[in-house]
Amino acid sequence: MLNPKTIQSDFPILNREINSKKLVYLDSASTSQKPQVMIDALTKYYTHTNANIHRAVYTLAEEATLAYEGTREEVRKFINARQMEEIIFTRNTTEAINLVAYTYGSANFKPGDTVMVSALEHHSNLVPWQQICEKTGATLKIVPLCTKPEKQYTLDLEWFKKNADSSLKLLAITQASNTTGTIVPIEKFIEIAHAHNAKVLIDGAQSTPHMPIDVQKINCDFFAFSSHKMLGPTGVGVLYGKRDLLEKMPPFMFGGDMIREVHQHKASWNELPWKFEAGTPNIADVVAFRAALKYLKNIGMGDILAHDQELVTYAKAQLAQHAPDVKIHAPKNSEEMTGIISFEIPGVHPHDIAEIFNSEGVAIRGGHHCAQPLMETLRVPATARMSFYLYNTPEDIDVAIAAIKKVQNIFAPGKFAPQIFSSGAL
Numbered sequence: 001m002l003n004p005k006t007i008q009s010d011f012p013i014l015n016r017e018i019n020s021k022k023l024v025y026l027d028s029a030s031t032s033q034k035p036q037v038m039i040d041a042l043t044k045y046y047t048h049t050n051a052n053i054h055r056a057v058y059t060l061a062e063e064a065t066l067a068y069e070g071t072r073e074e075v076r077k078f079i080n081a082r083q084m085e086e087i088i089f090t091r092n093t094t095e096a097i098n099l100v101a102y103t104y105g106s107a108n109f110k111p112g113d114t115v116m117v118s119a120l121e122h123h124s125n126l127v128p129w130q131q132i133c134e135k136t137g138a139t140l141k142i143v144p145l146c147t148k149p150e151k152q153y154t155l156d157l158e159w160f161k162k163n164a165d166s167s168l169k170l171l172a173i174t175q176a177s178n179t180t181g182t183i184v185p186i187e188k189f190i191e192i193a194h195a196h197n198a199k200v201l202i203d204g205a206q207s208t209p210h211m212p213i214d215v216q217k218i219n220c221d222f223f224a225f226s227s228h229k230m231l232g233p234t235g236v237g238v239l240y241g242k243r244d245l246l247e248k249m250p251p252f253m254f255g256g257d258m259i260r261e262v263h264q265h266k267a268s269w270n271e272l273p274w275k276f277e278a279g280t281p282n283i284a285d286v287v288a289f290r291a292a293l294k295y296l297k298n299i300g301m302g303d304i305l306a307h308d309q310e311l312v313t314y315a316k317a318q319l320a321q322h323a324p325d326v327k328i329h330a331p332k333n334s335e336e337m338t339g340i341i342s343f344e345i346p347g348v349h350p351h352d353i354a355e356i357f358n359s360e361g362v363a364i365r366g367g368h369h370c371a372q373p374l375m376e377t378l379r380v381p382a383t384a385r386m387s388f389y390l391y392n393t394p395e396d397i398d399v400a401i402a403a404i405k406k407v408q409n410i411f412a413p414g415k416f417a418p419q420i421f422s423s424g425a426l
């Protein structure tokens with residue numbers, strides 16, 4: 001099992017104090033913190049290697065190209081894609097999804113077709129499909145949440161089974177919710193979608209940082225994720241696509257590097273994956289991303305998921321014992337979750353909760369988490385969200401519980417707790 005205390009020492013930012021308290025970072029679902037090895041890789045690239053890639057023949061340019069393409073190979077192995085041609089670097093998950101919507105969607109959707117997303121989606125895996133459906137005349141449908149009490153916060157697979165038919169052209173679905181932490185059994189959805197000859201895009205923004213991913217085993221057609229949520233730099237995303245599909249898709253952006261030949265009035269396109277990487281890419285950050293991938297691999301993705309789930313189980317138990325008034329928006333079974341706990345303290349706005357947490361040195365997110373339709377379904381304007389990662393400990397959760405007590409005391413003095421707990425008291 002991984003040791004979060006040892007891991008913490010690899011993350012220099014975790015030594016920071018906020019409001020004279022040791023930083024407790026519980027917002028990794030937004031973006032993760034960064035290990036020193038990744039920061040060093042970034043600095044080393046700029047101090048030692050920096051040059052543009054794929055063009056010049058001098059040593060620096062060759063080294064930069066090798067380093068950039070080396071990350072592509074590392075990504076390929078990390079998600080077990082068949083070929084490096086299937087790995088495209090984008091700026092983030094959002095851009096990867098837009099790429100598919102604008103190229104595959106524009107070329108393949110027409111009136112009478114159906115595109116489905118789910119009720120758990122982040123705006124990044126909803127709005128592009130709304131737009132492309134509007135443009136092409138296809139109909140957008142939403143896989144709802146299960147209404148059975150024991151299956152709260154999970155998706156209704158039966159509804160999907162009943163409603164998927166030959167009009168379904170694409171299912172775009174998250175593997176893990178950034179709001180409820182729900183892990184979606186995507187293999188089951190993919191099997192049904194494929195039975196109707198529909199393609200499937202998986203939003204892996206919240207799953208890839210927290211669990212082993214094997215795109216061949218999942219058998220998805222497209223898979224998108226972001227480096228910055230998995231210890232890597234901001235500004236790097238990945239789109240995986242099955243090669244035969246990518247070959248047939250038109251380019252997303254036009255310009256340098258994505259062309260084979262250009263004449264005054266026409267041009268032809270480069271091979272995969274460069275056909276989809278127009279202009280000078282984010283070379284340095286892609287290069288440094290490799291260090292993050294190696295770091296995660298070294299720890300073990302299976303162990304990371306087990307650790308996150310242990311923290312979720314611990315947090316649920318502590319909340320039930322010490323703050324029973326707090327409402328948690330999460331599946332019952334922690335094994336169906338990544339490391340996310342969304343919660344409400346009755347009568348207190350999540351922004352106030354987050355402010356008070358910050359006064360205790362605890363970074364959490366309060367808001368709609370870019371999932372406004374999900375907030376509407378849950379009938380809440382917003383939630384407070386703690387999200388855990390490999391550097392978090394049960395003690396971090398104790399500090400969070402103490403912060404909840406503080407919130408309750410401030411908003412209803414004396415009602416909830418006679419005194420404020422301090423770290424380690426629980």
Ligand SMILES: Cc1ncc(COP(=O)(O)O)c(C=O)c1O
Nearest residue numbers: 092093094122124178205206226
């Ligand atoms: C499930 C999910 N999808 C997509 C995104 C968008 O990721 P990015 O902002 O890196 O494009 C996020 C970000 O929080 C997310 O949680």
